[in-house]
Amino acid sequence: MKRNLILNLIWSLLFSVYSFVVCAQQEDLSMQNEDYYKQFQELENGELRTFFFFNTPNRYNQVSPYDWLDTVKVYLNSSEKTKDTASIRNYQLIQSQIYYDLGNYQKSLAISKSLYDNLDELDMELKKTILDLLDDNYAKLQMFSNQIEVRRIKRELGLTENIAFYDIYASLGQYRKAMTDYMTEEKKELKDDDYYGQAIYNNTIGEYLRLDKSAPTALSYFKKSEGLIQVFLSDVTNQRTDKEITDGKILKAIIIGNIGKCHLQLKEYEKAIPYLEESRDIIKTFNKSKFSSDFIENTLALADCYLKLDNFAKATDYLSDDMTPVKTENILKRNRIYADFYYKTGDFKNATFYLKRNIKIRDSIDAQASNIINQQLTSVVAQDLENSRKMMEMQKAELEESRKDIKARDDKISLVFVSLIFTLIGFAGLVYAYLKSIKNQRLIAEQKFIIENALVEKDSLLKEIHHRVKNNLQMVSSLLSLQTKNTTSKAAIEALEEGKSRVKAMALIHQKLYQNDDLSVIEMQGYIESLINSIQSVYKKGGHNINIAIDAEGVELDIDRAIPFGLILNELVSNSFKYAFPHDDSNGKIYIHLRKMVGKEGFFEYTDNGIGLPDDSEERAKSSMGFRLMSRLANQLQTTLNTDKTTDGVRFWFNFK
Incomplete structure (x- = not known):
């Protein structure tokens, strides 16, 4: 009897799971069959169409973005003829988003900038949409100074409370700094029952760790994130909108793809392939016709896996997939995979061709990248410090206001005590003075703690800058060494060696600076010893x-x-x-x-x-x-x-x- 009861419970549980899966599949199918393009055309005006467009995540499920773009251009031309400024603005905003979805960030930025010029005339919802578009485009184009300015305007308009820079630090290669700032900024805002937010949080930390070459640790965060997003999608107690379901599915695809890329980084190619293929399939379904950097990265990762496993047919299938990388690192990765493929198949001419392509790209990047990154990093650091200073001033003002309130309240209490119990004035005064002293000491300790933390962060950033300057000077020294090997003139070689020696002397200064606890001075005994060792290595x-x-x-x-x-x-x-x-x-x-x-x-x-x-x-x-x-x-x-x-x-x- 007991055994039959247990079997009935198991069958009931299995039937519930099966029913849930079937319902979910039917819901996904209905979303894919929905003709959003036709619904968009049937709406009456630009305002309704704009609202519908930006609240329909899977809008390109049946009609490509290019068809949407053609239709929007027709509506825009019609609005321009009737001089309907509100509709013109709405259709331009839709245009900018479509260009962004297609990966044409320059065009999207040009339109959103023209809309930004009339920002004061718009309502808060349109302001937010335009500023978000500008923020996203500047991020894709790595125009970080402009991105910082947009975020400052967002804060002034009350669209955000704090300005965060962790994504900019990540774009500049500062993954540990990005992770630390992200954990500080986002963890305090998360709720325990916000499974979608928790999934994003763990996935982002995992991504920073993966980019920092810490694949095993990153994998644990991605696995946790996968579990959280599965709970979010499986939660039948909360009714999800189409947008929430689509966002959840796309996030799941990104997480799964990241797990696959971790296995690739760990050289576990056969483990990586199922994750990467599943991720591609989900992105194709729920991010249809939109440009997706994750889709391209997963495709390149699959080609790399199959190439490492010597499955050349599969590798070429993915390499010939219809994709146009935008990011420089993806272009370089594709060229590197092509070069590996041709080298393995014995076509050394084509292998050399793709290697030369990468060399040209790297040369053009290396010529200015170091200075640009240093300038952008300095700009971000300066803005970050400025924001910290403002926050400290605000906290100081709040503490001062609080101190005044406490003082006023204490004064009132003192007056009451004086009027009621005159004999206890002396004792009350002593108690008041003691309490005031304790409060002041606590305020001073808190302010000192904040200032000391800011100074420590400033010192670490200055050390990072000196470290980068030293690395750049070492690169110049290496270039001079290379030139020396390609020069036959004795006089030229001597001149190059002298130049290299002088560059090393300056690089050594910056090395000593970032190694010192005190960044203002250099201990000369050790510096002179290191300098002489460096000169001896030149004059062998x-x-x-x-x-x-x-x-x-x-x-x-x-x-x-x-x-x-x-x-x-x-x-x-x-x-x-x-x-x-x-x-x-x-x-x-x-x-x-x-x-x-x-x-x-x-x-x-x-x-x-x-x-x-x-x-x-x-x-x-x-x-x-x-x-x-x-x-x-x-x-x-x-x-x-x-x-x-x-x-x-x-x-x-x-x-x-």
């Missing part, structure tokens, strides 16, 4: 047997003095290695002395016991680039480089402020 044939004594312990210089000082020292040590010991450097000695006392002039001395300067050294100094460079660098230190010929070699010295 000399300088390794010379006894070098450095006396700069405890001396610290700021960057304005450290850079010219480092370049002067670079020239002096390089000249000693090249010219001071032409026959044998086993008895060679170099002495470097640096002193700087607080409030007093500094002193620098450099000597070697080499062959010394030639008799015509003054004439040579006028024509020598190295001597002219040292003289100009000494001028930057507001001093003059002095030279003394000694019996054992040469001595250079100067005083500086």
Whole structure:
């Protein structure tokens, strides 16, 4: 009897699940069969059509965006003839969204910018739609400064409370910073029963981790996100709109695709393929005819998987799929997969062709990308710090207002106590003073905590900038090394080596800065030791047997003095290695002395016991680039480089402020 009851319960449960699946499939089918294009045409005016268009997520289910665009152009021309400004504006807004859906972000931006010029005349709903379009287009085109301005306007209009920058940091490659800011901004707004929001939250964190090459950790977030979106779609207790169902399905496709890309990153190609194919199918169904970067990335990932598994037929099927990558990384990835495919199939000519394509794209990007990214990062950081400062000021004002309210309330209470119990005035005063002191201390502690956190963040960002500058200078040094290998002229090689040495001296300054806890000064003893090691690596044939004594312990210089000082020292040590010991450097000695006392002039001395300067050294100094460079660098230190010929070699010295 008990066994039969259990079996009946199991069959009932299975029947419920089957009924739910069938209903869901029927609902999806009805959504796909709905003729939204015809419904759009049957509406009476531009306002109704605009509302319908922006509230119909799966509008291209039967008719392509190009047909929609043609129809909207007809309505727009008709509105222009009748000079119906409201309808003109509505149809232009629809046009801008269609171009965005097609991936033509430049065209979409041009239309939305023209609408933005008359923003003051619009109601709040239209303002929000236009500003969201501008925000999305600027993000796709990586125009982050403009994106920041749009978000500032959103906040001023009350469309958003805070300005977040985590997506901009992610676009600039700062995935850990983006993840930290995203978790800080979004977690506090999420509710436990908001399964859709929780799914987006975990998927976004997983995406940042995947892009930061932490695939195993990312996979755990994606799995959690998949479970949450499944709960959202399966929740029969809440009636979902068509838009909510479509958004949920598309999010599910993105999550599944991300799981597949994680498996690809972990080289688990056979595990990745089912996820990527399912993701593509869902996007095709629910994001029909819209441009989708996720669809392209999943297609390229599938081609890569099949290529790694040597299934060339499947790989070429996906590579020849009708797709037009917009993102540079997707174009580079497609070219790389083509090159791998042709290399594996023995067609080296085509493999070389696609590799050359990627080299050209990377060269054109590398020429300006570093400076642009640094400028954009600096702009975002500056705006982020400005927002933090404003928030601190607002919090400070709120705390001050609260303190005033507390003080006023306490004053009233004190007056009541004075009028009622005069004998307790002394005790009440003591209690009041104590409470006020505690409150002030708490306010001061809170403000100090906020300021200290802001300073720590500023220091970390400054270190990041110095790190990037050092990397850029190292790239310049590498380019000079490459040029040296392709140059046969001895004079040119020497000039390039000297240039490389000077670039390394400057790069070392920035390296020491981002490694220091104190970003304002550089400890010179360690810097000089590192500089000499760097110079020795350039002049491989000399300088390794010379006894070098450095006396700069405890001396610290700021960057304005450290850079010219480092370049002067670079020239002096390089000249000693090249010219001071032409026959044998086993008895060679170099002495470097640096002193700087607080409030007093500094002193620098450099000597070697080499062959010394030639008799015509003054004439040579006028024509020598190295001597002219040292003289100009000494001028930057507001001093003059002095030279003394000694019996054992040469001595250079100067005083500086």
